[in-house]
Amino acid sequence: MRNILTIITLAFFISCAKEKETIDQNKRTKENENISKGKEEKMNISFLLDLSDRIDPKKYPNESMDFYKRDISYINSIASIFDNHIRSKKVRRVDDKIQLFFDPEPKNSKINEISNHLKYHLTKENLNKNLLNEFKNAYLVFPEEIYELAIKDGKYVGSDTWRFFKNKAQNYCIEDGHRNILVVLTDGYIYHKSTIIKEGSQTTYLTPKVVRSNKLTNSKWENLISDQEFGFIPINIDLSNLEILVLGINPDSNNPYEEDVIKRYWSDWFKKMNVKRFEIRSTDLPSNMEKVIKDFIFKS
Numbered sequence: 001m002r003n004i005l006t007i008i009t010l011a012f013f014i015s016c017a018k019e020k021e022t023i024d025q026n027k028r029t030k031e032n033e034n035i036s037k038g039k040e041e042k043m044n045i046s047f048l049l050d051l052s053d054r055i056d057p058k059k060y061p062n063e064s065m066d067f068y069k070r071d072i073s074y075i076n077s078i079a080s081i082f083d084n085h086i087r088s089k090k091v092r093r094v095d096d097k098i099q100l101f102f103d104p105e106p107k108n109s110k111i112n113e114i115s116n117h118l119k120y121h122l123t124k125e126n127l128n129k130n131l132l133n134e135f136k137n138a139y140l141v142f143p144e145e146i147y148e149l150a151i152k153d154g155k156y157v158g159s160d161t162w163r164f165f166k167n168k169a170q171n172y173c174i175e176d177g178h179r180n181i182l183v184v185l186t187d188g189y190i191y192h193k194s195t196i197i198k199e200g201s202q203t204t205y206l207t208p209k210v211v212r213s214n215k216l217t218n219s220k221w222e223n224l225i226s227d228q229e230f231g232f233i234p235i236n237i238d239l240s241n242l243e244i245l246v247l248g249i250n251p252d253s254n255n256p257y258e259e260d261v262i263k264r265y266w267s268d269w270f271k272k273m274n275v276k277r278f279e280i281r282s283t284d285l286p287s288n289m290e291k292v293i294k295d296f297i298f299k300s
Contacts, residue, residue: 040089040093041085041178041179042093042095042096042175042177042178042179043082043085043096043097043098043178043179043181044096044097044098044173044174044175044178044179044180044181045078045082045097045098045099045181045182045183046098046099046100046101046172046173046180046181046182046183047075047078047099047100047101047182047183047184047185048101048102048103048161048164048182048183048184048185048186049071049100049101049102049146049185050159050161050184050185050186050187050248051102051106051146051147051150051156051159052156052157052158052159052187052189052191053156054067054186054187054189054250055067055068055071055147055150055151055156056151056154056156057151060250064285065285065286067187067248067250067283068147068151069147070248070283070284070285070286070289071143071147071185071247071248072143072144072147073286073289074183074185074247074248074286074289074293075100075139075143075183075185076139076140076143077286077289077290077293077294078183078293078297079098079135079136079139079140080139081293081294081297082096082098083132083135083136083139086122086127086132087132091124091127092124093124094122094123094124094127095122095123095124095178096121096122096178097120097121097122097175097178098118098119098120098135099118099119099120099172100115100118100119100143101115101164101168101172102115103159103160103161103163103164103168104157104158104160104192104194106149106150106153106155106157107153107155107157108149108150108153108155110149111146111149111150111153114142114145114146114149115142115146117138117142118138118139118142118143120135120138122135157192157193158191158192158193159186159189159190159191159192160190160192160194160195161184161186161190162190162192162195162204162205162232162233162235163192163194163195163204165235165237165273166235166237169182169237169239169242170237170238170239173242174239174241174242176241179243180241180242180243181242181243181244181245181296181297182242182243182244182245183244183245183246183247184244184245184246184247185247185248186246186247186248186249187248187249187250187251187283188206188246188248188249188250188251188259188262188263188265188266188280189206189207189208189262190204190205190206190207190232191205191206191207192205197233199233200229201214201228201229201230201231202229202230202231202232202233202234203232203233204232204233206232206262206265208252208254208255208258211252211255211258211261211262212255214228214230216230216255216257216261217255217257217258218257219257221257221260221261222260222264225261225264225268230265231264231265231268231269232265232266232268232269234269234272234273235272235273237273238273238274239270239273239274239275239276240274240275240276241276242275242276243275243276243277243278243296244270244275244277244278244279245278245279245281245293245296246266246278246279246280246281247281247283247289247292247293248281248282248283249262249263249280249281249282249283250282250283251282259282262280263280266280267280279292279296
């Protein structure tokens with residue numbers, strides 16, 4: 001009897017092991033298919049930087065890592081993925097773009113000049129080893145220069161993200177025949193003095209004061225948003241060919257529901273613009289965020 005039980009038990013564990021091996025193999029096959037498919041894609045990656053006072057290390061210090069340095073690392077990670085993507089493709093299939101935007105444009109002309117050096121359109125006609133090395137070095141050096149100049153300048157004019165989506169996202173960030181990805185680096189709050197519009201319970205801006213005034217500070221915040229229709233003013237554009245990755249959400253710590261509220265505002269807004277796919281992630285150390293970034297880009 002004991003021998004029979006032993007045999008049954010062994011058979012059970014062997015069956016489970018084989019099932020797990022099959023699942024793991026299917027997962028690896030799927031991942032390889034995604035990577036292989038990705039090699040053939042024409043990628044069009046855009047960054048939208050929020051250079052408001054959220055990047056000020058004196059106003060918003062962080063012992064683990066300054067927030068602006070996290071932004072720089074996120075940019076470096078994505079640029080590295082783009083670089084590997086180009087190098088893995090057959091030259092005749094290369095037609096890929098990467099660029100960086102602000103809204104509003106900084107008043108510091110040097111920052112705008114540097115940002116022009118981060119706009120690349122790589123094609124089979126211009127692709128060569130020197131250009132790839134130039135691109136790689138540019139994204140290692142210039143993002144840090146932009147942030148350091150903005151911090152040194154100290155003239156934080158806010159983030160007009162709502163107007164960027166209204167006037168520029170469709171024209172600047174979407175190319176036919178490409179996989180279009182927009183990476184937004186922001187703390188989740190939106191405010192610019194030139195775009196303060198309120199229509200009923202909806203606005204073009206979001207600040208901790210708005211969250212408090214709308215009483216979205218307790219466990220009933222979801223019901224309030226639904227009942228009162230709080231949110232960003234919708235924009236009548238179709239972004240069904242755009243994927244958006246929002247990184248750096250940094251809610252006011254005085255409200256335990258602040259992060260949820262911010263993400264709900266952005267999610268509802270993206271859905272109304274028919275965004276193809278999106279993720280909204282809170283700020284974290286680059287070592288932790290690297291997997292999030294890779295998963296988003298490789299799992300289309």
